[in-house]
Amino acid sequence: xxxxxxxxxxxxxxxxxxxxxxxxxxxxxxxxxxxxxxxxxxxxxxxxxxxxxxxxxxxxxxxxxxxxxxxxxxxxxxxxxxxxxxxxxxxxxxxxxxxxxxx
Numbered sequence: 001x002x003x004x005x006x007x008x009x010x011x012x013x014x015x016x017x018x019x020x021x022x023x024x025x026x027x028x029x030x031x032x033x034x035x036x037x038x039x040x041x042x043x044x045x046x047x048x049x050x051x052x053x054x055x056x057x058x059x060x061x062x063x064x065x066x067x068x069x070x071x072x073x074x075x076x077x078x079x080x081x082x083x084x085x086x087x088x089x090x091x092x093x094x095x096x097x098x099x100x101x102x103x
Contacts, residue, residue, distance in 0.1 A: 010046045018062075018076060019043050019094070024086035025064060025079065041066040073096045 008014075019025070024045045029036035031058030041064035049056040054073070060075035074083075080098065084091035 009053075014046050015041070017098075018046065019098075020084065021045065025062075025090045025094075026084045026086070027074075027082065028084065032082070039066065039072075041072065046076070047073060049075075 006062050008021040010020075013023040014021060021043055025041055025043060027039040033077075043062050044065045045063040047061060047063050048103045049059050049061050051057060056073060059075040061075050062079055064072045064074060066072055080094050083094055084093045085097055087097050
């Protein structure tokens with residue numbers, strides 16, 4: 001995962017239909033906690049999940065650097081369906097803006 005994070009810089013394309021490096025993303029907190037604690041991060045690359053214990057094993061994933069600097073893999077298609085992207089200072093569904101922030 002860390003290799004994927006090192007070889008790209010903000011604005012780099014990750015291929016057609018993918019978000020660009022540096023794109024800020026958020027997973028909503030739907031746990032009911034008050035206040036909600038969403039998972040925020042920035043896309044730093046793509047990599048195949050190789051951990052056989054992972055639910056995402058074998059999937060091509062975005063590598064996301066979280067606020068605490070830890071790295072997280074999340075499948076590209078799932079992220080496009082479930083996460084939000086920061087656009088003009090607000091988080092909006094990725095599906096609504098994918099054409100504006102992809103290659």
